[in-house]
Amino acid sequence: MASLLWGGDAGAAESERLNSHFSNLIHPRKNLRGIKTTTVPNVDGSVNNTEEDDEEDVVDLAANSLLNKLIRQSLVESSHRVEVLQKDPSSPLYSVKTFEELRLKEELLKGIYAMGFNRPSKIQEMALPMMLAHPPQNLIAQSQSGTGKTAAFVLAMLSRVNALELFPQCLCLAPTYELALQTGRVVERMGKFCVDVQVMSPSNLFFLVPRGTDVTKQIVIGTPGTVLDWCFKRKLIDLTKIRVFVLDEADVMIDTQGFSDQSIRIQRALSSECQMLLFSATFEDSVWQFAERIIPDPNVIKLRREELTLNNIRQYYVLCESRKDKYQALCNIYGGITIGQAIIFCQTRRNAKWLTVKMIQDGHQVSLLSGELTVDQRASIIQRFRDGKEKVLITTNVCARGIDVKQVTIVVNFDLPVNQAEEPDYEIYLHRIGRTGRFGKKGLAFNMIEVDKLPLLMKIQDHFSK
Numbered sequence: 001m002a003s004l005l006w007g008g009d010a011g012a013a014e015s016e017r018l019n020s021h022f023s024n025l026i027h028p029r030k031n032l033r034g035i036k037t038t039t040v041p042n043v044d045g046s047v048n049n050t051e052e053d054d055e056e057d058v059v060d061l062a063a064n065s066l067l068n069k070l071i072r073q074s075l076v077e078s079s080h081r082v083e084v085l086q087k088d089p090s091s092p093l094y095s096v097k098t099f100e101e102l103r104l105k106e107e108l109l110k111g112i113y114a115m116g117f118n119r120p121s122k123i124q125e126m127a128l129p130m131m132l133a134h135p136p137q138n139l140i141a142q143s144q145s146g147t148g149k150t151a152a153f154v155l156a157m158l159s160r161v162n163a164l165e166l167f168p169q170c171l172c173l174a175p176t177y178e179l180a181l182q183t184g185r186v187v188e189r190m191g192k193f194c195v196d197v198q199v200m201s202p203s204n205l206f207f208l209v210p211r212g213t214d215v216t217k218q219i220v221i222g223t224p225g226t227v228l229d230w231c232f233k234r235k236l237i238d239l240t241k242i243r244v245f246v247l248d249e250a251d252v253m254i255d256t257q258g259f260s261d262q263s264i265r266i267q268r269a270l271s272s273e274c275q276m277l278l279f280s281a282t283f284e285d286s287v288w289q290f291a292e293r294i295i296p297d298p299n300v301i302k303l304r305r306e307e308l309t310l311n312n313i314r315q316y317y318v319l320c321e322s323r324k325d326k327y328q329a330l331c332n333i334y335g336g337i338t339i340g341q342a343i344i345f346c347q348t349r350r351n352a353k354w355l356t357v358k359m360i361q362d363g364h365q366v367s368l369l370s371g372e373l374t375v376d377q378r379a380s381i382i383q384r385f386r387d388g389k390e391k392v393l394i395t396t397n398v399c400a401r402g403i404d405v406k407q408v409t410i411v412v413n414f415d416l417p418v419n420q421a422e423e424p425d426y427e428i429y430l431h432r433i434g435r436t437g438r439f440g441k442k443g444l445a446f447n448m449i450e451v452d453k454l455p456l457l458m459k460i461q462d463h464f465s466k
C-alpha cells in the first residue's frame with residue numbers, strides 16, 4: 001500500500017509532515033478501535049441488498065430541492081454581481097438596500113421582520129423593485145437555491161393581493177406537492193400579520209374543497225396538474241382574475257413529464273394584465289427556451305453560482321489491493337478524519353450499505369445517507385450531521401450535489417466517481433470535493449484506489465491539473 005501527496009498548494013515541509021502523518025495512519029496494522037456506535041445502517045435496521053443496490057443513486061431534482069429547503073438555515077451568500085437584462089433598457093434600474101424603501105404595507109413589513117430578515121438579499125435588491133413596479137413587469141430570475149427567490153415572490157404576491165376581494169388573485173405553480181407545501185408555509189409566515197389574506201395550498205388541505213364551492217382564498221399554490229384540474233375541470237378558479245402568476249423551480253418543472261405543457265395551458269388562459277414571474281436555480285438552454293415561451297416581454301435577472309474549486313483542498317490517494325484493503329486503509333485513517341467531520345462516498349448503494357455495516361460492526365460510529373430513504377429521513381440525517389451529532393456520513397452521489405454541508409473538512413472517495421462508460425466523472429468529483437473559493441474552508445480529500453483503477457485517478461489528476 002502506498003500513499004502519495006498530490007495537493008498543489010501545500011508547502012513542501014507541510015506536505016512532508018502531512019504525508020508522514022497520514023502514511024502512519026494508513027498502515028494496515030495501526031487500526032483505531034473503541035469508538036462507540038450509536039447509528040444504524042438502515043432505517044429499519046435491515047441490511048438486505050436488492051437489485052437497485054447495485055445501481056447508482058439517481059439525482060432527483062425535486063427531492064434535492066426539497067431537502068435543501070428542509071435543511072437550510074440561512075441565505076446562501078454570493079460574491080458575484082447580479083446581472084440584469086431589462087425589457088426596456090432605457091428605463092431606470094432601481095435597486096433597494098432596505099425593505100422600507102419598497103413602501104410595503106405595514107403588516108407585510110412586520111411579517112418580514114418577524115422572519116428575521118433585516119435587509120434584502122442580493123437578488124432581492126434588484127428583483128423586488130421590478131416585481132413591485134407599477135405597471136407590473138414580467139420577470140425571469142435565476143439564482144442558485146437559497147439566495148432568496150421564494151421569499152421575493154411570496155412578498156410580491158402578498159403585496160399585490162387585495163384582501164377585501166375574496167377570490168384567487170395570485171397563483172403559484174410548484175413541481176411537487178411537498179414543494180408547494182413549503183411555499184405555502186412561507187406565505188403563512190410572511191403573511192402572519194396580513195390577517196385577511198388567506199392561502200390555499202397543501203398545508204391547509206386544499207384537496208378537500210367540496211364541489212361547487214367558491215374558492216375565497218386569495219393566494220393559491222399547487223402543482224400544474226392539480227391547478228389545471230381546479231381551473232378547467234372543477235372550475236374553482238377563474239384564471240382571468242389572476243394578477244400574479246408565479247412559476248417556481250422551472251428547472252425541476254421541465255424535468256417532470258407533462259408539467260411544461262400543463263403550465264403553458266394555464267398561462268394561456270391568464271389575462272394580458274397578469275404579471276408573470278418565473279424562477280429557476282439553474283439555467284440550461286432547455287429552461288431558457290421554456291421560460292421564453294411562457295413569460296412574455298420579461299426582464300431577466302441572473303446571479304451566477306459560486307464556482308467550485310479544488311485550490312484549497314489537499315488531495316491524497318491510497319493505493320490498495322482490494323476492497324478489503326481499502327476498508328482497512330479507511331479504518332486506519334478513521335481517527336484522523338473524525339477530528340473534523342467527514343463524508344465518505346461510494347458509487348453504489350450496495351457498497352455504501354456494506355461499508356456502513358462493516359464499520360459499525362468494527363466499532364466505528366458512522367451513519368448512512370442513501371437515496372432509498374425518504375426526503376424527511378434524509379433531512380433528519382443531514383440535520384444530525386450538521387448539528388455535529390454524527391461525525392462521519394457514508395453516502396452515494398445523492399449527497400454530492402445541491403446539498404451544502406459547510407463544516408465537512410474531509411472527503412473520502414471510497415470509490416472514484418465514474419460514468420456509465422467507466423470513465424471518470426469529473427463533475428461529480430468536483431462536486432464531492434470542491435468548495436466555493438471565497439466561502440470554502442480548507443479541506444482534505446482521500447481517494448481509495450484499487451490498483452486497476454489507478455489510470456482513472458491519473459485522468460482526474462490531468463483533468464484538474466492538480
Ligand SMILES: Nc1ncnc2c1ncn2[C@@H]1O[C@H](COP(=O)(O)OP(=O)(O)OP(=O)(O)O)[C@@H](O)[C@H]1O
Binds near residue numbers: 119121143149151152
Ligand atoms: N432577505 C433575507 N434576509 C434573511 N434571510 C432571508 C432573506 N430572504 C430569504 N431568507 C432566508 O434564506 C433562506 C433561503 O431563501 P429562499 O427559500 O427564499 O431561497 P430560494 O432561492 O427560493 O431557495 P430555494 O428555491 O431552495 O427555496 C430561507 O431560509 C429564507 O427564510
